[in-house]
């Protein structure tokens with residue numbers, strides 16, 4: 414569906430505000446949507462966001478309340494967490510939607526680290542009844558993005574927790590509170606969790622590494638999710654030279670530079 418270049422601009426720590434914790438926190442520089450919003454990579458996330466919004470609009474009234482988009486892959490390390498986080502931030506930056514990002518990777522959640530959320534309770538605590546969703550929500554980007562980390566390893570089978578009533582209730586609640594809900598989902602070939610979550614989503618985005626993930630694995634992952642609505646594929650880690658650079662804006666004028 415979209416190509417996301419490998420390189421991210423090297424910038425210093427980027428401060429973001431989080432409610433319910435320290436006043437400000439440093440987010441990971443790989444969240445290029447925040448740290449390098451004019452980069453080619455950030456532009457690719459915007460392209461992805463608007464394609465997904467278009468697909469959603471084609472679904473019309475079929476989606477009740479906020480739309481749930483699950484981001485997954487065939488195997489680990491493809492860039493699911495980074496894609497889900499940048500996509501959610503891109504949506505939040507557009508300022509025309511209330512956006513939530515939920516880390517459903519209860520085994521190896523990566524969102525807390527990207528947003529520097531520390532030991533804040535997350536989805537695992539919500540699903541085991543230890544906390545309420547409201548307690549687990551961290552607010553970013555002047556309140557436009559709500560983030561739920563994975564929380565502590567639940568000590569129970571993650572697929573059973575995700576298949577249980579609390580997860581369904583959590584998603585129903587999030588649909589009433591947000592317009593767009595992005596789920597960071599573990600890989601489809603390696604876990605049962607992906608299936609369980611995918612069938613609860615309105616759309617699924619598959620992430621594959623350019624030049625690395627074998628086509629057969631991507632195809633097998635899509636087959637594994639058979640019946641679930643796969644909206645598209647993100648080709649992650651494309652050589653920046655193969656992606657057209659957006660025109661830089663200098664003092665209000667577009668320049669023709671690279």
Ligand SMILES: Nc1ncnc2c1ncn2[C@@H]1O[C@H](COP(=O)(O)OP(=O)(O)O)[C@@H](O)[C@H]1O
Nearest residue numbers: 417418419420489490491492493494495523650
């Ligand atoms: N487009 C990219 N550019 C640079 N690094 C990336 C990119 N996509 C993923 N990575 C890096 O690859 C590793 C795996 O990414 P991650 O998002 O955690 O994958 P997954 O959630 O699929 O396991 C991380 O170190 C991440 O920062």
Ligand SMILES: [Mg+2]
Nearest residue numbers: 493494518523
């Ligand atoms: Mg991950």
